[in-house]
Amino acid sequence: MEIRRAEIKKVCIVDTAVVTALGNTLQDTWKRLIKGDSGIGPIKRFPVGTYDSRIAATVDDLRPIQDRSIIYDLIGRLLAGLKDIPQDTALITATTKLGIDNLENIRRKKAARAGDVLPSSMPEMVSGKLGLKKAGINVSASCASSTIAIAQGSAMIASGQADAVLVCCADIVTEFTFSGFSSLKIVSPVPCRPFDKERSGLTLGDGAAALFLMSDERAIQEGRKCMATIKGWGIANDAFHITSPAQDGSGLASAIEMALVRGGLQHEHISAISAHGTGTMYNDLMELTAFNKVFCGRKLPVYSVKGATGHTVGASGGIEVALATETLAAQTVPPTAGFQNPEEGAEGMISSKPVYLKGDYLLTTNSGFGGINAAILLERGTNL
Amino acid sequence: MTIASITGIGWVTPMSMGCGRDYKTLTAEAGKLPKLTSRMIFGERLPRFGRLDGYSKLGFAATGFALKDAHLDQWVEKRPIGVIASTVYGCLATDIDYYETVVPEGGAFASPNLFAYTLPNVFLGEVAIHFGLTGAAFVINEPELSGIAGLRMALNNLILEECSIMLAGFCDAGRPESFQYPVEVTPGAVFFVLEKTPGDETLSYGDLDMDIEGTIFFKGAQVQNLQNLMQRCIAVQSI
The missing domain is CATH 3.40.47.10 (Thiolase/Chalcone synthase)
Incomplete structure (x- = not known):
């Protein structure tokens, strides 16, 4: 085939x-x-x-x-x-x-x-x-x-x-x-x-x-409305440690780059990121490193819903993609509950208040035990 | 149109273990799995191997044999090779063992070492680290173990060029004795190395194709389950 x-x-x-x-x-x-x-x-x-x-x-x-x-x-x-x-x-x-x-x-x-x-x-x-x-x-x-x-x-x-x-x-x-x-x-x-x-x-x-x-x-x-399009996806293992992510963010960066290639997009097209954002020391640092690498230091809006929903483990990616369709539709980046002062490298990216979003493409990412990383690239819904 | 060639097979069953090219025939009999050591599988002592639970050792061994059979066990730089493993009981035996460490003191002495292996995909992380694999690595839970859904996903990943090499197979240590449930799974693991463009054509056991419905064919005949595919691959060698 x-x-x-x-x-x-x-x-x-x-x-x-x-x-x-x-x-x-x-x-x-x-x-x-x-x-x-x-x-x-x-x-x-x-x-x-x-x-x-x-x-x-x-x-x-x-x-x-x-x-x-x-x-x-x-x-x-x-x-x-x-x-x-x-x-x-x-x-x-x-x-x-x-x-x-x-x-x-x-x-x-x-x-x-x-x-x-x-x-x-x-x-x-x-x-x-x-x-x-x-x-x-x-x-x-x-x-x-x-x-x-x-x-x-x-x-x-x-x-x-x-x-x-x-x-x-x-x-x-x-x-x-x-x-x-x-x-x-x-x-x-x-x-x-x-x-x-x-x-x-x-x-x-x-x-x-x-x-x-x-x-x-x-x-x-079937006359269905397209709430969002899944433009791309990427999955990569960092082959580093079973319970800690590779601190160079290599696995997540690879997953994001695969999603961009699949979607035929450049990193400049992405307007916001729904991050895994668990609140652990290692995860959040790793994500910031990966974002910095892929987006060449560009400060785009990043949010995590886990301060509000908690970490729903295997369900987190699905919940976050569903919420990301709302983010794109409302053109509003939701606040990151619990966030007050940025970790080094997160300055100007995270907010405790809703932020206006201008753009059609959003990235969602998740990482987990076993060194696994995955990214989904969404496009704002259009009338079919 | 060929999607991939099978260039390596590795397995551990109650009757035998090893690489596809080491065997001309296979016997399928029930029994208990052998006690696995890293020296037995890799010819050397791997300190991490001894810490793994039985399910992880089983999957680690079978993927290791498969990669060796495909001449992919040695590496210098990490490679974008993915692994999809199917299972029914997964790490349930470890779940039971872990929870026994939680009950006595209300969780105060819960074992972090055991908890780390209460996710069925974690052994794939061990495999990725040892063999330098950076492709998609995840587990599929099936009500009954055929391994076909995982093989289908692996072929789909190759079609969509997400990886150029995928491993697909199953790994199951069987129903834990203390867990009462009416589904029996013969313990064992088998993995196949699937290469879109084999580096060495002489390593190929034959080609896999898939139609638009997801039906998989090996050398033109439909694949019913992974045990059957393994038998057919070994039979190719004895011709």
């Missing part, structure tokens, strides 16, 4: 849904994000007495349905926000630990469906609820899981292998994940402060997102 560049199909985002600690819809999350609100608060889900941090951005009314993990409540709310998903849609989900709370429940001899622990259950559940013909697969790539799922979904459409792909992602805060990140000493005792010189680590969050991707041909055929 030979694909010439001229044959590569255009990938449109035609629908989105988001659930975060800020709200049960994309619009609710966006409105609170723009106001500078944060969903971070005390954890009530499990005992936190032994940890340095006792906060997270949880969706507090998530409940287990019978023996199911609470993530199924989250996914159920997410899918309720989607409409008109055709049965022939291909499905890619993204999660790191899906219903890992059920592993905790099994260990504590509580009623728990074992299958919820396996990430491969997520496509089965989503596919079943939406009545899709094919079950789909799950992508697991730590904090870049959903970014890579979007990239792979886009690749399927671009190459003509599919003309409609639904990407769904979700992760939750549980004792398992919270204790793990705490053991690595990267959880902040106070709400995270991305790119701030006083930052002291990340804050975890619950979150889910769905992005419905279509070829422009099918979107026109």
